[in-house]
Amino acid sequence: MNKRFESSRNHSMLSLMRSSIALLACVFLTNSVKAATVQAKKPNILVILADDATFNDLPMYGGTNVKTPRIDRFVKESKTFNMAFLTMSMCQPCRTELYTGMYPMSTMTCWNHCVSLPTTKSVSHYLTADGYRVGLAGKNHCTPRKAFPFDNVPGFQDNCVAATADYNCDGIEKYMSEDDDQPFFLTIGLVVPHVLWTVGDASHFDPSKFNLPPNLVDTPETRKDFASYLAEIEVLDKKVGDILDTLERTGKADNTMVIFTSEQGAQFPGCKWTNYDTGVHTGLAVRWPGHVKENTRTEAIVQYADVLPTVIEATGGDSTVGNFDGSSFLDVLLDKSDKHRTYSYAMHNNVPEGSPYPIRSVRSQQYRYIRNLAPENLHVQKYVMGINHTHYWMSWMLAAGNREKAYNIVKRYMDRPAEELYDTQNDPYELNNLAGKEEYASIQKTLSAELARWMDEQNDPGIGLDYWGANRRH
Numbered sequence: 001m002n003k004r005f006e007s008s009r010n011h012s013m014l015s016l017m018r019s020s021i022a023l024l025a026c027v028f029l030t031n032s033v034k035a036a037t038v039q040a041k042k043p044n045i046l047v048i049l050a051d052d053a054t055f056n057d058l059p060m061y062g063g064t065n066v067k068t069p070r071i072d073r074f075v076k077e078s079k080t081f082n083m084a085f086l087t088m089s090m091c092q093p094c095r096t097e098l099y100t101g102m103y104p105m106s107t108m109t110c111w112n113h114c115v116s117l118p119t120t121k122s123v124s125h126y127l128t129a130d131g132y133r134v135g136l137a138g139k140n141h142c143t144p145r146k147a148f149p150f151d152n153v154p155g156f157q158d159n160c161v162a163a164t165a166d167y168n169c170d171g172i173e174k175y176m177s178e179d180d181d182q183p184f185f186l187t188i189g190l191v192v193p194h195v196l197w198t199v200g201d202a203s204h205f206d207p208s209k210f211n212l213p214p215n216l217v218d219t220p221e222t223r224k225d226f227a228s229y230l231a232e233i234e235v236l237d238k239k240v241g242d243i244l245d246t247l248e249r250t251g252k253a254d255n256t257m258v259i260f261t262s263e264q265g266a267q268f269p270g271c272k273w274t275n276y277d278t279g280v281h282t283g284l285a286v287r288w289p290g291h292v293k294e295n296t297r298t299e300a301i302v303q304y305a306d307v308l309p310t311v312i313e314a315t316g317g318d319s320t321v322g323n324f325d326g327s328s329f330l331d332v333l334l335d336k337s338d339k340h341r342t343y344s345y346a347m348h349n350n351v352p353e354g355s356p357y358p359i360r361s362v363r364s365q366q367y368r369y370i371r372n373l374a375p376e377n378l379h380v381q382k383y384v385m386g387i388n389h390t391h392y393w394m395s396w397m398l399a400a401g402n403r404e405k406a407y408n409i410v411k412r413y414m415d416r417p418a419e420e421l422y423d424t425q426n427d428p429y430e431l432n433n434l435a436g437k438e439e440y441a442s443i444q445k446t447l448s449a450e451l452a453r454w455m456d457e458q459n460d461p462g463i464g465l466d467y468w469g470a471n472r473r474h
Helices: 002-040 069-076 091-100 123-128 170-177 220-249 304-314 393-400 404-414 438-457 463-469
Strands: 044-049 079-085 133-138 151-153 184-189 256-261 281-287 296-303 344-348 359-363 367-372 419-423
Touching: 044 091, 044 220, 069 220, 069 256, 069 281, 079 344, 091 123, 091 304, 123 133, 123 304, 133 170, 151 170, 170 184, 170 220, 220 256, 220 393, 256 304, 296 304, 296 344, 359 438, 367 438, 393 404, 419 438
Parallel strands: 044 184, 044 256, 079 296, 133 151, 133 184
Antiparallel strands: 079 281, 256 281, 344 359, 359 367, 367 419
C-alpha cells in the first residue's frame, strides 16, 4: 500500500509539475507575442509645419528676439538638424517636395500656386497602401487633389493670408484617437508667421531694442513689421505646445514620431523667394521616444526630399519603392551615421511674382554657390516690395538714397552678379561675395560643376523655365 501510495503521489506531482511548466510556457509565449506585437507596432507620424519662419530667428538656432518655450522644450526631447534645406523658398514647391520626396522638376511644381503633374504620388499614396490614415489640418497648398488625397481634418485656419489664425485641437484629437489599430500620419499646416503679421501681440516687442538681422535695412518701418512678425512666432510657439499637449492626451505620444519644421524664410528681402540661406535653410527637429536620442544635434546635410523616404523606412516600409529624388536619413536619426548628403540644391523661378529672374544654387557643408541666370535683369518681387502685405520696402528705397549700408543691401537684392559664393560658416547672412577671388577659385569651380551636373540630371532648361512657367501655373 505504501509503495502504491508513494508511486501514485509521485505520479501526481510529476503531472502537476508538467502542467505548471506548460502553463508557464504558455504565459511566457503569450507575453513574448505581446512584446513582439508592441515592438512591431507601426509608429504614428505627426508633422508640425510652420509657415515662413526664418530658421535663425528661432531660439533653437540662436535667435534672441523672441522666446519660444514650447518649441525649446520640444527641441530638448529631439534631434535637431543644423543643416536642413528645401529646394525652393516658396510655399507650394517646398511643401510638394516634403510630401513627395521629389525635387520641383520631377513634379513640375517649379512656381508658386501651380498644379503638380497629375501622375505625382505623395505620402498619401505610399502610407495609405501601408495601412495608415493620412490626414492634413490647416494649410494645404498642394494640388491637384488626385496627387495629394489627404483626409481633411478640421480645426485650423487654412488661409495663410487671412487676418486671423484661429484654431482648436478637437479635430486633430479625434483624428489621432479614432482608431487604435490603424496608425496615422497627420500634417498640421500652420499659417504663422506668414504675412499679414496680424495675429499675436506686437506690443511684447520694443522695436528700438531688438537685434535686427544684418541683411535687412534698419528703418522704423522695418522694425515695426519685424515686431509684428515676432508676435506671430509667439503664436506659433503656443500652437506647437497645444498640438503636443493634444497628442499627449491621446496616450499615443510614446509611439509617435513628431517632426517640426519651420518651412522657408520670412517675407523679408533676402529670405523667402531667394536661394540664400535665410530663404532655403529650414529648421528641422525630430522627436521619437525610444528611438531618437533626446537633446542632440547633427551637422548631416538633409533636404525636404529626404523626409518622405525617411518616414517610409521608419514605418517599416521600403524607402526605395518610390521614384524619389531624396533618400532616407533614418541612420542619422538613430545615431548610426553622422552624414547624409554631400550637397543640397536650390532653385528659384520668379515669374509671375516679379520680373524674370531664374536662380540656381548648391550648398556644401561650408559654402554656398549661387548662379543667377539672368543677371542683366533687375530682381523685382511684388510681394516683398509691398503689394498688399508689407510696409517696409519704400523706407528701404528712401534710405538707400543717403545711407551706404542701406544702398548696398538694396543693390544686393535687386542687382546681382552672375555668380555668388559665400562662406556660410563665417558669413551666415551671406553679405561678402567671394566669387571671382583667386583664393576661392577651386571651390567656386567645384561647386559650379556640381550645380551644372544637378541641373543636367534634373533636365532643368535653366532660364527658359522661368518664362514658360507663367503659362502653366494653373
